Amino acid sequence: MADLPSNKRFLLEARGVSKAFLGARALADVRFGIYSGEVVALIGENGAGKSTLMKILAGVHQPDSGSLWLDGNSIILNGPEDAIRHGIVLIHQELNLAENLTIAENLVLGREPTWGGILGLVDRAATRVIAINALNRVGLVIDPNTRVGDLAPGQKQLVEIARALSLDARVLIMDEPTSSLSHQETERLTEVIGELRAKGVAIVYISHRLSEVSKVADRVISLRDGCNSGDLPREAITHDAMVRLMVGRDLTRLSRSSAKAGRVLLSVSGLRHQASPAGGISFEVRAGEVVGMAGLVGAGRTELAETLYGVRPMVAGKVTIRDNAFQPGSPAKAIKQGLLLVPEDRRHHGLILAESIRSNISLPNLKGISSAGWVSRQRENKMALHGIAELSIRTTGPEKAAGQLSGGNQQKVVLARWLAANPSVLMLDEPTRGVDVGAKSEIYDLIGKLVDQGLGVLMISSDLEEVLRLSDRVLVLHEHGLAGELSRDELSEEAVMRLATGTAPRRTTP
Amino acid sequence: MNRVLGVFAVVAIIYLGLMSSDPQARSPENHQNLERRIGEWGILTLGVGFVILTGGIDLSIGSVVCLSAVSFGLILENNGPPWLAFMGVLAMGSIIGLIHGFLITRLNLQPFIVTLCGLFIYRGFAQLLTQINFGTIGAALTTGWPENARLLRDSSRNIGLAHPENLAWLTTLQKGNFPLGEWTGIVWLDIPNPLILFIVLAIAAYIALECGAFGRRIHALGYNEQAARYAGIDTASHKIACYVICSTLAALGGILFLVKVPSAAPASAGNWYELYAITGAVLGGFSLRGGEGSILGLALGTAILPLLRSLVIFAGIPSDLEFMVIGVALLLGTVADELLRRGSMSGVRRAG
Numbered sequence: 001m002a003d004l005p006s007n008k009r010f011l012l013e014a015r016g017v018s019k020a021f022l023g024a025r026a027l028a029d030v031r032f033g034i035y036s037g038e039v040v041a042l043i044g045e046n047g048a049g050k051s052t053l054m055k056i057l058a059g060v061h062q063p064d065s066g067s068l069w070l071d072g073n074s075i076i077l078n079g080p081e082d083a084i085r086h087g088i089v090l091i092h093q094e095l096n097l098a099e100n101l102t103i104a105e106n107l108v109l110g111r112e113p114t115w116g117g118i119l120g121l122v123d124r125a126a127t128r129v130i131a132i133n134a135l136n137r138v139g140l141v142i143d144p145n146t147r148v149g150d151l152a153p154g155q156k157q158l159v160e161i162a163r164a165l166s167l168d169a170r171v172l173i174m175d176e177p178t179s180s181l182s183h184q185e186t187e188r189l190t191e192v193i194g195e196l197r198a199k200g201v202a203i204v205y206i207s208h209r210l211s212e213v214s215k216v217a218d219r220v221i222s223l224r225d226g227c228n229s230g231d232l233p234r235e236a237i238t239h240d241a242m243v244r245l246m247v248g249r250d251l252t253r254l255s256r257s258s259a260k261a262g263r264v265l266l267s268v269s270g271l272r273h274q275a276s277p278a279g280g281i282s283f284e285v286r287a288g289e290v291v292g293m294a295g296l297v298g299a300g301r302t303e304l305a306e307t308l309y310g311v312r313p314m315v316a317g318k319v320t321i322r323d324n325a326f327q328p329g330s331p332a333k334a335i336k337q338g339l340l341l342v343p344e345d346r347r348h349h350g351l352i353l354a355e356s357i358r359s360n361i362s363l364p365n366l367k368g369i370s371s372a373g374w375v376s377r378q379r380e381n382k383m384a385l386h387g388i389a390e391l392s393i394r395t396t397g398p399e400k401a402a403g404q405l406s407g408g409n410q411q412k413v414v415l416a417r418w419l420a421a422n423p424s425v426l427m428l429d430e431p432t433r434g435v436d437v438g439a440k441s442e443i444y445d446l447i448g449k450l451v452d453q454g455l456g457v458l459m460i461s462s463d464l465e466e467v468l469r470l471s472d473r474v475l476v477l478h479e480h481g482l483a484g485e486l487s488r489d490e491l492s493e494e495a496v497m498r499l500a501t502g503t504a505p506r507r508t509t510p
Numbered sequence: 511m512n513r514v515l516g517v518f519a520v521v522a523i524i525y526l527g528l529m530s531s532d533p534q535a536r537s538p539e540n541h542q543n544l545e546r547r548i549g550e551w552g553i554l555t556l557g558v559g560f561v562i563l564t565g566g567i568d569l570s571i572g573s574v575v576c577l578s579a580v581s582f583g584l585i586l587e588n589n590g591p592p593w594l595a596f597m598g599v600l601a602m603g604s605i606i607g608l609i610h611g612f613l614i615t616r617l618n619l620q621p622f623i624v625t626l627c628g629l630f631i632y633r634g635f636a637q638l639l640t641q642i643n644f645g646t647i648g649a650a651l652t653t654g655w656p657e658n659a660r661l662l663r664d665s666s667r668n669i670g671l672a673h674p675e676n677l678a679w680l681t682t683l684q685k686g687n688f689p690l691g692e693w694t695g696i697v698w699l700d701i702p703n704p705l706i707l708f709i710v711l712a713i714a715a716y717i718a719l720e721c722g723a724f725g726r727r728i729h730a731l732g733y734n735e736q737a738a739r740y741a742g743i744d745t746a747s748h749k750i751a752c753y754v755i756c757s758t759l760a761a762l763g764g765i766l767f768l769v770k771v772p773s774a775a776p777a778s779a780g781n782w783y784e785l786y787a788i789t790g791a792v793l794g795g796f797s798l799r800g801g802e803g804s805i806l807g808l809a810l811g812t813a814i815l816p817l818l819r820s821l822v823i824f825a826g827i828p829s830d831l832e833f834m835v836i837g838v839a840l841l842l843g844t845v846a847d848e849l850l851r852r853g854s855m856s857g858v859r860r861a862g
Contacts, residue, residue: 309740311739311740330742330744331739331740331741331742331743332742332743332744334742335742341740343740348734348736348737349736349737349740350737350740351734351737352729352730352733352734352737352738352801353733353734354733354801354802355729355730355733359726359729359730362726363726363727363730363738363741363743364741364742364743366723366726366727367723370722370723373718373722373723373724374717374721374722374723375721375722375723375726417741
């Protein structure tokens, strides 16, 4: 499939596509093409424009300029329904299945076979036939009357693909399809992709997992900062080549003066929440070190941080902060001890988007700047301006609504808020997700500065490059348990992935 | 601010329409009636404004007004001291709000359901209260159970205002005027005390919500409760406080109701008041999704319904059509607001 004749026409093509959101450029003059029966992997760092391009291909967004071509004909997609009519189907990262309905009901949703004329009664027998046929195409052997909510993540993914196929999809766009799948489920998905390719379906595959990409892709298209940054034909797909295209340079480790870890700031032993296995998790964070926390999506990293922060209940365990016993219970308690969380979901948990930068920074710090419940605007402005300057938040002023900032600047607002709150241990959950490259390196610099000042940082990240670059040591979680700990000398992508996927023997931590 | 100007424009237009409808409408008496009504409803609207800011709703306000009016009357009827009756009824309101808040935050029940149940329960309880023979109980406690005595009457009854002579201060608060007109010689400036009370409470609410840390937290949690929680705000107790404020103000409204009328029928006293209050807040720019709304807008929004009702009367529209006129006006206002909002989409979208 890699050696297709070069004069062969693309099945789906995007030419010169540009798109901006609120003035921020997301895509600039991007081209993309895929042949039928081909698997093209779209790679790029977070914020490189992958998801924007994919949403334009699927009709969710409309390009500001540029054109889409299907079978050599120019097409305009005014919405996802247009794209589906043309046989272009997007499978979202967060699966869009109605969990309360059965597999069969989901598969025919919106186009149920009916009988009884005007009564429009659902033809259950016909539904079942459609469902069984669709499930056969993805090799999922299961009763179609099973509720989708009862399925494993991998099975849901296959149901979603089956639905796309039953819509006569010619182009299937998969956004991080394996992010919540187990190893076996991933293998199964790879097989299904191979079968679909043989049947002539074009597959756009978006993934952060480069090892997977090199397994399934016939061609790689890389984006960086909203522009094409190069393609790789089948034979040139290697891990290093992909990283070079995505990052634009060979990665060097952050040359932070090998930090001298100081006293223990946070000590956790036997911590368990509702989903934890027996025994729980134990670790320490010392002053002046960055402890990375890696693991697959669903390994329980966010849950762990949220339990410490008091957002979800702790079932068992002992926590001390600076040698004082601490009982997690509410964010307010954690904040009082200087244990702070920059949450993964900035838009829902981190910020009040409609409110100003000023009120977002002051929100947890109101007590310090008010007397008798009356907020001093002067002190509040000072706090906000200080945060804006210290983190170089790019804004017209402190009154700008947080929702109008770019992802990177939003993240800086969350960080500025906590720097004003006298932090001791900072827990960062995916600190650079959706953050552009420039802001990313600023955030890295800040993290370095903070640990130099004696803070402890616990950094959860799915971006392995980031984990490898910043961490002094790395804790790897697997299925809510600690799979192992890697010192700086032992750190490598392979070592982390081995622990994260549960293929390495469990190690006990000292 | 644009929104407040919009509400102001609406109020001005209705007011001008009212003034041109009939010479009677321009009289000082009509103005005083309007001002008194705005003050009375404004107190309730203010309370529900707090709840709406948190993203909640309180449907029980009318029933709390009724229960408070009946309780206040009953205490006085049974020779309770007025100050005790006053404080007791306010305390009852606070407890009701506390219960609402607990059910909503601790048991995670929906505000709509909790306060809908309240709507039924408090009115029913008020009816029950008016059927109790307190005299029988008193006698039973002192001399034993009287023969043929019954604890409950056959039917509920209206509760009047006993011993009004002991209530001079309350009567003044409800029926008196702030004698600015008397002092200046301009009769228009005699402002009914309920409006003064509303203005004082509104200023207090303004300070709490716009200048205080409390208000910041309420706005934050109303707009995005999760983010507020992650920022370390005790969202539950802040929400409970808002329900307490709402029900306490409704209890105050109930006392003023009885002093004014001065008779409370348990089946009808305070009917529809929760909807008037919610309408006032929504017309004033409060979003039922929470987090949005200013006290100035609320004060203006409160004026719309009384003005519209007065307009219906003076413009000679059959009073049977009153509700329809109000409904159509509310719908038009909402549609216009939505269209204006779309015109000036700022791109800031609500998360979740």
